[in-house]
Amino acid sequence: MRSTTVLPGTPCLAPPSGDVPLHRLEVAGPTAVPFAAGSFEELGPLSRADRPHRHTFHEIVHVTAGSGTHVVDLARWPLRPPHLAVIGPGQVHHWADGQGIDGTLVLFTDDFLVDHPDDREVLRRLGERCWFGLDPGDDDRMRHLMAELVTEHRRQAPGFESVLRSLLHVLVVRAARLSGRTGSAAGPGGRPAALAESFARLIARHDATAWTVRDCAGQLGVTPGYLTQAVRAATGRSPGRLLIEARAYQAQRLLAHTQLTVRQVAARTGFADPAYFSRFFRRETGTSPGAFRKHHSHRHPSLEARRPPA
Template sequence: MRGKDEKARSAHRATHGIPNYAMYGDNAPAGGSNMFNFEWIPERSPLYDWKIDPHEHQSLIQILMMTRGEGDALLEHAHWSLRAPALVVVPAGNVHGFEFTPQVDGVVVTAAQKPLEAMAQIVMPELLSTLRKPLAINLPEHGRTTDGLMPVFLSIEREWRLAAAGQVAAGLSLITSLLVQIARLNETLEPAAWPMHSRKSRQLEKFRDLIDEHMRERWNVSQYAQQLGITAGQLTRLSRESVGKSSNDIINERVIVEAQRELIYTNSSIKQIADGLGFEDESYFGRFFRKHVGISPQNYRAQELERLSRA
């Protein structure tokens, strides 16, 4: 996995496309009905000779905890050497790959990113940063926060295998709890222990932060680029090289996530949601929503509330 330069990866993505999977080796589904998944690293990795080639999950976040062994992780434009205990967070849309030693053990949780972001927005908005920033880190062998991670992973496994009523609600709640534990690492570990992000990663993180701040003002790409100190063209290239999407796609996806959250978790009318998100009128918002989600805001609200009532 080592030795590939950034230009080669970018060129491959531009001409051939990065494989997009639900789980590695499985074709990505058209919908996102499977909210979360749990598996142990040795369940899948030996099938591929312990090497997971670069790929992405467009709508899923993955959280990996390595409890034994060593390996290498590719996360966007950087490689990291992993030594257990190690933690990796791969937000949706981030290219990643792994190469493990055969003695490796650990767990992988995969979950739908948008519902987790919607929950975080309500219960702990600062979790959005943890959800959206790639992370690869070797943890201290012992410590309150490190020791507290594995029991949460095992609780997620029990819920995954239970297949009982309320599984989705309980599973996503446990994954939110896991994300809280990961966020606490930022407070307990020395800054030098965290991986240094590339300049492109820092710019992309700043872009996402600006979207959170100004999406209700319906800023265009040029306005975001100006705040970042780059041109609109440079921002578009940054977006495509980093996550394989245009700048407009990233902006619109964030607006859709917020619209979905408000449709599900508030009693606001469609007109109020449209106004709050900076749309000129309800009809324009409806066309925008249908274009990106495939159904009208009204039908989406009814569908999701019905699904949640059965969870």
């Protein structure tokens, strides 16, 4: 499971200085399925965390009650239940000023999608939009489906893993219907789509934002030319353009969710020259790093690791 899961009670993975904390999925043991489902109360205080954090896993939340704001990356979503939220691995989120938040959460890693690998791309796209309002019919269907997932996971009767994977696939498909988008850009299981999906997951990693197209192609075991053809066929954009967007988006996350200096953000996103980074950031976002941070500032104290006194 590539360090995406931990035993219950394991401390949150300490991030590099100034980065956003990383939560891993708690499971009963190394042979346990990388899946959890339950209410906010059942899954513990981290399910309502009011500090920005990331996950190594997917999170689908059916919000049925409560007030406040769900902050995902740079977007703020006022709670007016019922809602469905889809948060992907690496996305930064927290619940701000939450009061009486209730509902059901389903948590799972990429490894759990082995029966339906194309769902990974669907989930990535759903995470880009993240937040979906539900009409009474959608809400009722979502309640029943979530309840089935929770019951199946709790009872763990013979064959429960297969049932969970099937029910989860239904959940992903129904969530995709809410967004009006299903499937992958180049058709289910197509090689260009699969390679583009792998490329998207690779550049979503924070340490990949300063890589070149050649670096990514080497990691994926293809030539730069083939990677360019596959990504362009699946997305309509070049891998170089997507890498630039990933660097700009990572810089936005760090400016919005940490108190790293502009020089530190520049270094973290692969720029040795802060002045060049500022020109890059203005070109990509239309504003300076300082102005962006001022606009997106929040009440949380610095996430940069505090050093003990000498």
